[in-house]
Amino acid sequence: MTQPPFFSPDFKAAPYWWDLTPRPSLQPQPLPEKTDVLVIGSGYTGLHCALQTALAGRSTTVIDAEDAGWGCSTRNGGQISGEIKPEYDQLRDRYGNDKALALITEARYALDWLGEFVKDQGLDCDYRQCGRFLAAHNPRQFDRLVAQAQHQVPGLEQDLRIVDKRDQASEIDSEYYHGGLVIERHCGLDPAKYHQGLLQRVLENSAQVISHCSALEVERVSDGFEVKTSRGTIRTRELVVATNGYTGTVSPWQRRRIIPIGSYMLATEPMSQERADRLMPARRVFSDTRKIVVYFRRSPDGRRLLFGGRVSVFESDPVRSLPALRQEMLRIFPQLEDVRISHTWMGFVGYSFDNLPHLGVQDGIHYAMGYCGSGICLASYFGNRLGLQLLGKAEGHSAFNQPRFQSRPLYRGKPWFLASAVRYYQLLDRLG
Numbered sequence: 083m084t085q086p087p088f089f090s091p092d093f094k095a096a097p098y099w100w101d102l103t104p105r106p107s108l109q110p111q112p113l114p115e116k117t118d119v120l121v122i123g124s125g126y127t128g129l130h131c132a133l134q135t136a137l138a139g140r141s142t143t144v145i146d147a148e149d150a151g152w153g154c155s156t157r158n159g160g161q162i163s164g165e166i167k168p169e170y171d172q173l174r175d176r177y178g179n180d181k182a183l184a185l186i187t188e189a190r191y192a193l194d195w196l197g198e199f200v201k202d203q204g205l206d207c208d209y210r211q212c213g214r215f216l217a218a219h220n221p222r223q224f225d226r227l228v229a230q231a232q233h234q235v236p237g238l239e240q241d242l243r244i245v246d247k248r249d250q251a252s253e254i255d256s257e258y259y260h261g262g263l264v265i266e267r268h269c270g271l272d273p274a275k276y277h278q279g280l281l282q283r284v285l286e287n288s289a290q291v292i293s294h295c296s297a298l299e300v301e302r303v304s305d306g307f308e309v310k311t312s313r314g315t316i317r318t319r320e321l322v323v324a325t326n327g328y329t330g331t332v333s334p335w336q337r338r339r340i341i342p343i344g345s346y347m348l349a350t351e352p353m354s355q356e357r358a359d360r361l362m363p364a365r366r367v368f369s370d371t372r373k374i375v376v377y378f379r380r381s382p383d384g385r386r387l388l389f390g391g392r393v394s395v396f397e398s399d400p401v402r403s404l405p406a407l408r409q410e411m412l413r414i415f416p417q418l419e420d421v422r423i424s425h426t427w428m429g430f431v432g433y434s435f436d437n438l439p440h441l442g443v444q445d446g447i448h449y450a451m452g453y454c455g456s457g458i459c460l461a462s463y464f465g466n467r468l469g470l471q472l473l474g475k476a477e478g479h480s481a482f483n484q485p486r487f488q489s490r491p492l493y494r495g496k497p498w499f500l501a502s503a504v505r506y507y508q509l510l511d512r513l514g
């Protein structure tokens with residue numbers, strides 16, 4: 083098949099991050115017969131949970147159906163916000179003022195917590211407090227951002243700065259947007275380098291991480307669980323499900339509560355430093371005010387544009403949907419017409435019906451998931467809290483244990499309503 087002219091000669095249908103951090107080849111090892119803690123899923127949630135239980139001296143085994151970190155944790159956009167999707171007013175109407183403040187404050191704390199973790203552990207992952215430019219896709223949304231910055235909820239104030247359209251060249255070389263909001267606290271990192279550093283810490287603390295080992299069936303036994311896997315059966319006292327957007331039939335209760343939604347990314351080939359500097363001079367992370375959001379940033383070396391979003395109504399092969407994703411990029415940056423694409427990939431983000439992350443225990447199985455696209459710090463933080471809760475430690479307490487983890491009638495884990503929802507949100511975005 084002839085390749086489209088915008089493919090670079092070294093084009094890959096794989097995450098850009100994997101070039102710099104190839105998938106770890108872990109020493110093949112037999113599945114132990116018994117373990118104190120079995121964690122299914124080796125992304126940020128699973129590894130942070132495992133780190134806590136291993137540090138507390140519990141024998142800990144992490145299994146993953148694919149390579150370690152194969153899921154979203156090495157495929158994401160590398161933008162860190164510590165924000166949850168619902169706004170204060172929505173949460174106040176649902177749960178009252180105190181709970182709303184507690185949820186938002188804890189999620190924001192997760193951002194600080196992650197920064198401290200990366201620093202304390204000396205993880206080399208291009209972590210930077212670069213700030214976010216939240217771009218308004220029409221004048222009405224710009225007015226909304228201005229109101230948001232001028233009337234911050236007491237107790238939730240943060241450093242926000244409005245940028246008018248006429249001044250936005252200092253942030254972005256695009257006529258597409260109508261000004262925006264700089265959120266100084268937000269950060270960026272290289273997600274695969276971060277995952278690799280975390281994996282190293284988990285292994286150094288004597289947890290076993292076994293890749294290419296799928297959990298197939300869970301059975302409750304007198305002193306815990308017996309889990310059938312593709313590599314044999316293992317007995318465990320405590321079981322943790324950390325599968326988020328990849329949650330399958332092995333944990334049907336969680337599957338009925340997670341909506342997997344594909345998010346698609348591309349990386350451009352390297353540009354000259356001058357050209358990349360002109361595009362996004364302040365080197366922030368970017369997203370916009372659309373419901374079907376796009377997000378982008380420069381690669382940590384500053385030379386490429388990494389651009390993500392959802393362009394297809396139905397899930398698609400990322401190579402097949404790449405022309406549409408590139409077209410979306412060119413609507414914002416028409417000057418990149420001559421820049422070729424070197425990578426494309428996708429992953430399944432785990433959404434929940436109330437747009438909140440959830441953690442807790444159901445039928446004796448511990449879980450944390452549903453980060454709704456903000457999982458770098460939330461998955462890390464809730465993985466950590468989950469580990470502490472499993473150990474019975476008071477520091478593990480979280481406001482997010484409380485809101486009920488909802489499902490919907492007839493929902494079994496396949497989002498049959500997704501295409502209609504995407505079309506509806508696309509229409510709202512067009513109407514402004």
Ligand SMILES: Cc1cc2nc3c(=O)[nH]c(=O)nc-3n(C[C@H](O)[C@H](O)[C@H](O)COP(=O)(O)OP(=O)(O)OC[C@H]3O[C@@H](n4cnc5c(N)ncnc54)[C@H](O)[C@@H]3O)c2cc1C
Nearest residue numbers: 123125126127147153154155158159161297429456457458
């Ligand atoms: C394209 C994309 C861009 C994103 N951008 C951002 C961003 O910029 N900022 C941000 O904060 N978040 C972002 N996210 C979301 C973020 O990456 C995730 O929320 C986070 O990585 C979730 O981590 P996790 O450990 O819970 O799950 P994952 O990292 O997805 O790990 C789940 C693992 O479970 C394994 N698994 C599933 N079933 C089984 C089984 N039966 N047996 C064994 N193993 C199993 C899978 O193989 C997988 O490796 C993005 C996601 C995608 C896809």
